[in-house]
Amino acid sequence: DEALKNDQGKPFHSGYYSFGVGYDSPSAGATDIWGLFSVSPKTGDIWEEYSCERISFPALQKIQQEIMKKTGATFASEVVQRRGLGCTDE
Numbered sequence: 001d002e003a004l005k006n007d008q009g010k011p012f013h014s015g016y017y018s019f020g021v022g023y024d025s026p027s028a029g030a031t032d033i034w035g036l037f038s039v040s041p042k043t044g045d046i047w048e049e050y051s052c053e054r055i056s057f058p059a060l061q062k063i064q065q066e067i068m069k070k071t072g073a074t075f076a077s078e079v080v081q082r083r084g085l086g087c088t089d090e
Contacts, residue, residue, distance in 0.1 A: 015081030016040050018049070038085055042073035045082070052087035 016038040022031045036049040044064035046055040068074060 015042070015078060016047075016085065040073075040078055040081070041067075042071045043068050043075055043078060045075060045078060047082070047085055047087055049085055049087070052085070054087075 018036060018038045020036045021034040023034070025032050035051070037055070038047050038049055039045070044060070044067040046060070047053065048055060
């Protein structure tokens with residue numbers, strides 16, 4: 001949890017936790033990066049920040065509905081936070 005926060009103990013993007021995914025490949029001279037992802041703890045909304053692509057698939061949508069039922073948040077209520085990622089609304 002602490003690795004997902006900045007030096008002030010806050011998420012890198014307000015309302016989202018950000019993390020990078022990469023792997024070491026024997027055929028590459030460096031670590032291959034799959035992406036930088038941001039996740040909203042209020043909705044389960046997931047964005048890949050480099051491409052500004054929203055991650056969505058049926059099983060995730062079901063989990064997101066459960067999260068939003070518990071938090072009372074919606075994707076629409078997070079427009080301002082989503083813009084903080086540098087991505088358009090859709």
